[in-house]
Amino acid sequence: MRNVPAITAEGLNHWFGTGEARKQAVFDVNLEIERGSLTILMGPSGSGKTTVLTLLGCLRDVQEGSVELLDTELNGAPEPLLVATRRRLGFIFQAHNLHESLSAEQNVLMGLQVHGKGDAHKQLEASRHVLGLVGLGDRMNYLPANLSGGQKQRVAVARALVSNPEVVFADEPTAALDKESGMTVVQMLKALGKTRGTTTVMVTHDNRILDMADRIIVLEEGRIVSDTRK
Template structure:
């Protein structure tokens, strides 16, 4: 099913801690994201942007407010339901989270095997194609210990995209990349939006890629303070 608004957030609030140490981190955030768009969340450290991203990506439980992801309400959703939804998503984190004992190709294959898509040969070809797209065709048999930080991040990006997710959540995906590599990755995400309708929500401090975004949402102290293209 195609959702023209794959992410709809309404009156989202979130707290950390308990008792006297309980502190509100997100205040009344409302946001709708169009299918196929590339939206960047910006703001200083501690502004709540990563918290908002993880709430939308069903990596944290919604405490108050509404998050509708691909037509499903996350507030009160069972763990089983959230697991099913995560299989339709791709995640790219600043920490690449690669398995050190697996080659680049095997790490990317994990992004397909968790979904059970295709037989072994189809999966291998898909993994090799993604590694080629991120410029690592000649590194597919390398272990992470033999790759640079930027190369590891590109493997992680290939793993996140290889299953053709409907939504990609990315937290500082270009932080470990040089300007050209970072631009190439963001252009790939743009192309996926145009060709497949993949929606990307990205947290970044990288000013070099802002002109590639369809929309920039800025948070400060847990609140949206500016939005270049409200829906």
């Protein structure tokens, strides 16, 4: 029996604005994303890739068409179901969105506390472990103001991964990172796909990581123009 995809989109359309200012941004997107895969969305600025990412990731209401995420239909789903689905996901954005008054360790702990996973001791152990994986074992007690831009982004990555999400949605996660740090993050995501079946959907302009993708989807003007599997 064929594995059920992590994400299925059918006839996905999206508009911004109202009345005469209403403009279509996504046109008839259809795709299936396999569990455990690393899929990259690419395209020029304004191509709709981030809009598609947020629609697939339960961060924007589905206006027309179907998105099935982890066996949950998002179009018309009640808010409690959407909240429960988001708790199964991890998000990494170009803006790290750290709490400036909390240490690196405390910021990562929040990624577990919002999910209510594990007791306090296990949460602390998990947070320290994942910070070590991203090379910040010696920066756990640092406030964001005392971290570089790349270090802040690695804290954000650790926060997204600490709860072992089933799907990770990442929007330009390596933009603030040097080559070595960027490769480390993508290698972690790739490894999670192999060991835990974690699915990753990533928007990027970073040509350094394209060879690591299982699939590259290119969008232009809200339409899929290329879909390459490796």
